[in-house]
Amino acid sequence: MWNKYKILFGIEIIVLFFLLLGCFQKEKLIWADADIVLTEENILYKGTEFSVKPGVYQIRVSASDAVLGQVWCSVKANSSPFRAFRCNETVLTNGSVFLESEIYVVGSTDGLYAECSTDGQAVRIENIEIYRTNLGNRMGVFLFVLLSAGLNYMLYFRERILLQSISKEKQFAFWSLSACIIITLFPYMTDYIGYAPQVMKLCERIKQLSENQTVVWAVEDLLLALPVLFRKIGFSLMVSYKMYIFVITAATTVVTYYLLFWCFKKETAALLGTVVYILAPQRIMSVYERGPIGVMLLNREFGEGAAWQSGNVWCILLICIKTLVVVGFYLWLEKKADPKIKWWIVFCLVLVFVGEAVYCVNNIAYTYAPVWIYS
C-alpha cells in the first residue's frame, strides 16, 4: 500500500506543509476608516470602495461609547460575481462597543464597500477596519487533512476489497450506510440552511459559545463543542452547523450498526436495523426541525418535563422500538421463510423505508425557507 501510493502520500505531505505555513501569516489590514459620526439626519455611512481576493476577512467596528440604539454594519458590493463574497449584516446592539464579523470571499471581487446605519440614535464610530485573516488557511488545512484522510482511507479500503480481505456483507454495509447518511443530509446539500426556530436557537448558542469568552458552558452544551471548534477553525456558522450534523449522523449510524451487530451477531440484521433507525422520518424531522439535541433544549427552554410533554422522548422511543420490531421480523424471516421470499420481503421493506425517508428529506428541502448565516 505504502509503495503503491508513496507519490500520493508525498504530495499530500508537501501540500500540507505549505498550507500549514499559511496558517502562521499575520492579519493584514485591507481597508480602514475612522471617526464616523452617524446622527438622526445622517443615518447612513458608505465607505470608499476596495477590492479583495479569495480568503476570509473580518470587519471590525468599534464605537467610542456604548451604543444606545442599534447600528447595522455590513460589507456590500456594487456588482460582484454570483456569491463571490458572503457575509451577513451584523448589529452593534444596545450597550456594546465592538463588533466583529467574517466575510467569506470565494472569488476576486471589486467594488466592495463598508456600510453602517443607525436606527436614528447618534453614534460615533471610532474605527471600521477590514482585515484579511488566516482563517481561510486554517480551513484549508483542516479540509485538506480531512479530504486526504478520506481519500487514503478509500484507497486502503479499495486495496482490501481487491485483495478480497473484506467480506461482501461488510462492503455492502459500508456502501449502504454511506448512502443512508447522504440521503439523510440531503436538505443540507445547498449553500444555505432551512429555517427552523430550534435550529436557529442552536446556531445562536454556537455563536455565543464560540465568540463570547464569558458565556458559561452548560451540560447540554457539551455536544456543541464540535461546531464551536469548527467555528474557531474559521468555518461560517452555517457550515459549522452542517458539519456538526454530518458528524452526528455518521456517528449515530456507526454506533447503531455496531450495537445492533453486537446484539444480534448478524451483519444483515444490523444493517437493516440501522437503515430503519437512521432513515426514520421522526429522526430526520428531529434533526431539521427541532435540532439534534432537541430534548435537552426543550428542557432548558420550557423547564424539566417539556420534552416528555411535547412528545419528543416518545418519538425517540418509538424509533427504537420500530427498529427492534423490524430486526425481530427479519430474524424470524431468516428462520422461517423461503430465502427467495425473504429476500423480496426485505427488499420491499427497505424500499418503503427509503422512500419514506426520501419523501421526508425532499419535503424539508422543498418547503423550508432558506437562511444564509455566515457569522
Add this chain to the structure above:
Amino acid sequence: MSIIEMLRQKRVYIAVGVAILISFVCVIGIIMPGKEYLLYGNYYFTEGIAEHGTVIYDEISLPPGVYDVILEYDTNTSMKNLCYLEDGTVYTGGLLTNGENLHKNLRQTDFRMWLFEGTKNLQMKVLYGGEGMLITGNLTIRETNALWTMVLTITWSIVVAVCAIFAFGKYDKAVGGDIEKKNIFWGLVCIAVLASVPCMQNANLTGGDLGYHLMRIEGIKDGLKSGQFPIRIEPEWLFGHGYANAVFYCSTLLYFPAILRLLGFTVMTSYNAYCIAVTIATVGVAYYCFAGIFKDRYIGLLCSGLYTFSVVRIFHMFFRAAVGEYSALIFMPLVLYGLYRAFTEDIKSKSYKNVWIPITIGYAGLIQTHVLTCEITAFLTIIICLILIKKVFVKETFCVLAKGALGAFFASFWYLIPFLDYFINEDLHVHYVSGRTIQERGLYLAQVFFHWWKAGYKTLTNHEGMAESHAMGVGLILGIGLAVFFVFWFSGKWKTVKAPVIGLAKISWVLGSLLIVLSLSIFPWDKLHGINDTFASLISSIQFPVRFLSWGTVFLVVVFGSLLWYFKESDRKQLFYAGTVVVIVSIFTSGIYLMDYLCHDRELVRVYNEEGMGFGYVSGGEYLIQGTDTSALDFGVLTFSENVEVISYESGALCMKVNCINYGGNTEYVELPLLHYNGYRAFDTQTGEELNTVKGNNNVVRVHLPSGFKGEIDVRFVSPIHWRLSEVVTYVWWICIGAIVVKRRIGKEKREVRNAENVE
C-alpha cells in the same frame, strides 16, 4: 404476412366504408360556400368612460360551425380595446374564441370562432378601456369549411388507428408472434399514454415560452397560407411586419401543428397534439436506441420509461414549454446510439455500412430543433472522439463518422445557409446579449437528485433557495444508478466484464457527472464569462446551466441501463427484477407524481388563435434587427417623405403594393410596415424596374422613389438565390438517400429470394 393481407378483412372494409361515407358528407360541406350573417348597427363609446363587456350585438342565432368574425370599427388607440363573443347557453367548451384587440390602423377584426352547439343567444361584446375614441360598426359572421376539414381529419385518424388494431389482431391470430414483443409494445403504449396525460385536456399548461412557441406555430401556418415554403419569415408576427424567427429557430417539426391549424383546429389543440406526437416519438426512438445498445428489449423498455419520465423532459415540456429542447430529446439517443455502433460494431459486418444513418438523423434532428443542444452534442462528440481517438482513425470508422456528419450537414443545408447568411450579414439583437450571466441560474446538488417534485413556481432558485422551485435535475433514481456504478467500478467489478456496453457506461458515467457539475451553481460560470468577449457571448447563449442535464439524463440512463444489463448478463435475476421494480416505482413516485401535481396546480391557458395572443410577443427578441423598437410597431403604418403622396396601398403577407407619386426633384422615399431583413425587393409594376430598398426608421423597409416617380410599386420578400440553391441541395440529398435505401431493399429482397432458392 404483408400489410395488405393483414388489412383484408370485413371489419376493416366496414370501417373504411363508414369513413368514406363521412368523408363524402365532409367534402360536400367543404365545397359548399359558407353562409354569411350580416348585422347592422353602430355603437359609440363615450371617451374617458371605461366599459367592460358592453353588449353591442345580442341574440345572434347560429348553427354549429367554425366562423370568421368581422366587426367594423374605428379607433385611435391600439391594444386598449377588445371585442369578443360570449354565450352562456352553450355547454362549456362549446364556444371557443378569444376575441381580438382593436388597432388604430385597422378598420375591422378578422378572428375565428369555433361553435360546436347551435345557439340563439350569442353576444358580441366590447371591452373599452376608456382611452381614445371607439366606434363599432356592422358585424359579419362568415361560415368557413374548417368544421368539415376537422371532422374529416378526425375521422381518418380514428379509422387508421382502428384499422391498425384490426390488422394487428389478424396478424396475431395468424402468426402468433412473440410474447416479449407484445409486452414491449404494450409497455411502450403505456409509457406514451401516461407521459401524454397533461396534454389530454382542453387547455395548455402554462409554460415560460408557451406564448412564443404558439406564435411560431401560427407563424408557420400564416407562412404556408401565403404560399411561402419553406417558411423563412413569419408574416403576421410583429403586427404584420414579419419576424425572421424561422431563419434562426428551425421549425421543421412545427409544420405538423401548423398543418393541423390549417385543417381548422385551434392552436391549443394543435400544440397538445404536437406534444403527444413528440412524446410518442421520444418513447419510440429511446426504446429503439437503448434496446439497440443493450441488445435487450426489456432494458430498452425500462430505459425508455426512465428517459421519457425524466425530470428534465417534464421540466422542458411542461414548466418551460421549451419546444426546441424537448423536441431535441427525441434525437439525442440516436446520436449516442450511432456513435456507439460506430465504435463498437464489427467494421467488416454488412450492417456497419448503415451506422451513419442514426448519426445523420440524430444530428439533423438536433440542428433542426434546437441549435444550442446541437452545439452541446457536438462538444460531447468531440470529447468522445478524443477518448477513442485510435478508433476514430480506423478507415471504416472514420468513413462512417464523416458520412454521418456530412449527411446531417446536407439534410440541414436548406436551413444552415439562410441561418449563416443572416447571422453574418444582419446586425441582429442576438449579437448583443453577451452581458447575461448564468451562474445564478445554476442548481444545488440537492435539486439535481430530487425525487418527489411538485409543481413549483420559482425558476431562478439561487436567490431564494430551492423551496417551491421548478422541478429541475436528473432525479434520484438516475443518481442511484450513478452511485451504484461507481461502487462497482471502485470495487474493481468492471475489470472482469469485457463488454462494449460497460465501456460506453464508463464514458457515460464520466460525461454524465461532468454535465451535472456544469449545471451546478458552484461551477464558476461568471468567472469564465469575465475572461473575454468570446467566452461571454458563448456563456450568455447557454442561458440556463440546466440545459446540460438533457445530455446528462441520456448518459445517466445509459449508466442505469448498463447496471440492469450487468445484472441480467451475470445471471443475477433477482437483482435485475429488483432494478425493474425500482424503475417502475420511481417512475410513478417521481415522473407521474410530478405530472399529477402539474395537472392539479399549474395554471391553464386557453388560446385558440394568434388574435387571442396579440401579434407582438417575441420573447427575448433575439432575431430582431438591432435597434428595433417593437413598441413602435403597429399594423399598417405607412410613412413617406414630404414630396410623396400615397394614393392607395394594399398589403399582404410580407408584401405590399403602393400607388404613389413623387412630386419632388430628388429621390424620395416611402416606408412600409415590414421589417427590413435582407431579401426585400421593390419593383415598379409598370416598367418592371427594380427600386432601391434600405432600412428606414425603426428598421422598416424604405423604398427609394426616383424623382418624378408615379405609379405602383410592388414590394415583397424574395428568398435569395443561394437560399433556394441550398434547398435544392437538400432535396437532391434526400432523393439520393431514398434511391440508396430503395436499391438496398431491392438487393436484400433479391438475396433473400436467391437464398431461398438455394435452400430448396
